[in-house]
Amino acid sequence: MRTKSNTLFEKANRLANEVYLDESGKPKQQMARLPVKGEYVIIDFLNMTVSVDTFIKPEIEKFGEDVRTLTDEIEFKEVILDRIQYEVRKLFGDRFKLTPKGSGIHGFRDCYIVLSEQGDVLLNVGMGGASQNHKVLFSLTGMGCHFAQKGWETKVYEFLAHTAVSGKISRIDLAHDDYDGAYSDFDWANEQESLDRFVLPKARNRPACVIHGEYKHNDPNGKGLTLNIGSRTNGKCARCYEKGKQLGDKDSPWFRSEIEVHATTLREIPFDVLLKPTEYYCGAYPYCDDLVQLAKKHKADKSSIPCNRFTTLEKSAKISLFKVKEIFKHQFGKHLKVFLEIFESGQLYDTQKVCDMLVTDKKEDYYPKRLRLPSHYFSLSDKDKLKAINEFEKEYVENTYYQSIKKRQAQKQLQREQKLRRDEDEVMNYFVSTLTNKTQCFYTPNIGH
Incomplete structure (x- = not known):
């Protein structure tokens, strides 16, 4: 007799091998996969940055930190790129071979990409550009998470915590899949939103909710419905949608609930999320915790999974x-x-x-x-802690400096606009008063008659 877990594994394996045609007729492969053992959530997107110092440690030890100024030199740049390529294959697998994109990405001057056999982007690597403060960006797409070698999450954690210099996770997407629609669907998610299950206990405002798809006519074409909660502007949002229908199967019950979290000046994304995605998923919204509890009940799993929230800081709560x-x-x-x-x-x-x-x-x-300390401070050796703090403080000071400049510019612009409005009001008042005086001259009432 097959168990539920075996059935789920076979379901995911079958979906992963199915090929469908998109709207343009191009064949596409589905991205179904199971979470790591003991987890109920997968990582479906990851952005992280590290200092270029990560890849030029021997040169820094030999020539000093001024060697960073040479990162734009062609020969030195090739050396750095070779070391990045070596690290990428070690983290994600041999199939991850970088090729030049021919343009930049997210403010980085140069971008190198990894493509699948079908031409889908698996990984973007950005480097170069004066505004990026000698950083290197690694952007692992949803398809890249699917094709990366097993255990990549642990390897990336070890890389960020123990190898990388000034490592930081800037975005992560966590997703839970109900392949059979056994305990969740669009109507249930929509009902939970009405019950405020996407509102945290201490939240002052309810996040915005938008429905995409032909909801009014009950999705007659079977393209799937999506419930969007929150916004990227605030750094955290949720999407609950009919994944199977989105991929082209009109009769698919596959329902996905995912969250997208961005690091901001007031929110940190800890490296632990790579090892314990379910805990942080449960802590994102009450809805997510409810969903995981239903999934555990469906599998007859009686183990406990704690809720672990992403660290949110008050503006005045931290000092350097x-x-x-x-x-x-x-x-x-x-x-x-x-x-x-x-x-x-x-x-x-x-x-x-x-x-x-x-x-x-x-x-x-x-x-x-x-x-205020770097998020990976306690995982560093004693000799690396001071260096990490110096890098952390340098980045903070520079960001604060640029923010103060932007703030002053915005204040000056506001003052100019206020002065312009005052001048316009004065002109208008003068015009009205002049017009009124002229009108009184022409139409002075004859009181004597």
């Missing part, structure tokens, strides 16, 4: 390490100097004695909650 240094110097610098004079030993300050006296006695959990 260097800001802490400035605050400490301003508020306690005089006191510290007195301590050092008191414990002076000969010509030298006994700084160790002073530090031992002033530092906390806590052995753990002593990191201030407001202190």
Whole structure:
């Protein structure tokens, strides 16, 4: 007797091997795949950036950090590209061979792509460009997630946490598939939205909801319906849609519920999401947790899966390490100097004695909650922590600088517009008053008659 899990595996395997024709008549292969063992969610898109230093560590150790200025030199650029190609194959498999695209991507001057046999883009690699601060972009598409070698999620985690310099996940899509429509469909998802299951407990506003497809006429052509929740502008959104119909099978019950999360100045995407996608999926919306619970019940799985939310920061909740240094110097610098004079030993300050006296006695959990650190800080070795902080602070300062410039420009533009409106109002008031005076001269009422 076949178990449900075996049936599900066969279903996914069959769908993955099916070929259908798109609207232009071009053959397409379906992208059905099972989650990693123990998970109920797959990763369906991934954007990550790393510093170019990741691929020129030997040159930096030999010539110093100024070697970054040579990344545009043709010979040096080829060396970097070869090392990127080696890393790409190690992460995703031998079939991932980079070829020049001939144009840039997302502000990066150069782009290299990996194509499938059918011509679909599996991976984009962007590099170069003054505005990108010597970063390299890796953009793994949904098709790329499908064709990447088994276990790529763990390899990417190890790469970001232990090999990459200034590694960051800037976007990730997580998806749950109900291939048989056994416990979810469009009508159920639409009903859950009406019950506010896409609203987090402390959310102030309900996210926008838009339906795509011929919903009014009950999708007569079988192209599928989509429920869009939220917006990319806010950095997090959800899509619940009839995946099988979207791929060309009008009778398919395959229903997919996916979330798209972007890193912002107030939201971090931790590397752990690569290893525990279901936990972060459940924490995104109450709907997602409900869906996973239904999937577990369908498989008779009694194990527990915790909800783990993406870290969202308050604007004033985090301060940098260097800001802490400035605050400490301003508020306690005089006191510290007195301590050092008191414990002076000969010509030298006994700084160790002073530090031992002033530092906390806590052995753990002593990191201030407001202190802002790189997301991978605690996975680094002691010698790499200071370097990571310096890179992190440099990037933060530069971003803050550019944001302050944009803010000042926006304020000046607003002031110009306000002044223009005031001038227009003055002119209009003068015109109206003049017109009124002339009208009174011509039509002065004859009170005597």
